[in-house]
Amino acid sequence: MNVYEKLLRDNKAWAAAQIQKDPEYFERLVHLQAPEILWIGCSDSRVPANQITGTEPGEIFVHRNVANLVVNTDVNLLAVLDFAVTYLKVKHVIVCGHYGCGGIKAAATNIDHKPVLNMWLRNIKDVMRHYRRELENIPDEGERNDRLVELNVQEQVYNLAKTTIIQRCWLREQRPDLHGWVYRLRDGIIKPVFEMNVGTPIDPLYKYEKL
Numbered sequence: 001m002n003v004y005e006k007l008l009r010d011n012k013a014w015a016a017a018q019i020q021k022d023p024e025y026f027e028r029l030v031h032l033q034a035p036e037i038l039w040i041g042c043s044d045s046r047v048p049a050n051q052i053t054g055t056e057p058g059e060i061f062v063h064r065n066v067a068n069l070v071v072n073t074d075v076n077l078l079a080v081l082d083f084a085v086t087y088l089k090v091k092h093v094i095v096c097g098h099y100g101c102g103g104i105k106a107a108a109t110n111i112d113h114k115p116v117l118n119m120w121l122r123n124i125k126d127v128m129r130h131y132r133r134e135l136e137n138i139p140d141e142g143e144r145n146d147r148l149v150e151l152n153v154q155e156q157v158y159n160l161a162k163t164t165i166i167q168r169c170w171l172r173e174q175r176p177d178l179h180g181w182v183y184r185l186r187d188g189i190i191k192p193v194f195e196m197n198v199g200t201p202i203d204p205l206y207k208y209e210k211l
């Protein structure tokens, strides 16, 4: 059996098991999508949002990309953010990175990963430049990359706060709080590393008027 055929077979088994546990399971979900959380995570197959947080379908709205970046020209991410914040009215946005992130490790080298990946990873190099002094003081490469994972999450949370989507919602509806988390592959534990609650002051350079 092919890998993809196994997925289809297991899907049937899963659906049947869900109905056995709770006959109205699917019927309820059809009529309701009211997640309170938007999750922006890494595409890494070892960091699935629902499993690692013990949540069920319907509880978390999810966007994932390589190294959990919030890029201000990324229409995909911005559409997800706008929909989650403006229409689903989420109360929290979580950016969750993970130690041992391949995207972070790749960005920390000088290897040419060819145009498209170089473009994407460049955003992480900008984080490195911003925190160059702190990072250069960490001699161990593994520890340095771990710290870069944390700083990257912090910067992506800050990038969220730079958007008018978040600024308008903070002003008018006093939500959502922004959280930066890092997941440890080694033991499955999530460490909160950065937080920007509603109204946290940001550099005036990025503040918009008359929202």
Ligand SMILES: [Zn+2]
Binding pocket: 042, 043, 044, 066, 067, 068, 098, 100, 101, 102, 103, 104
């Ligand atoms: Zn990753």
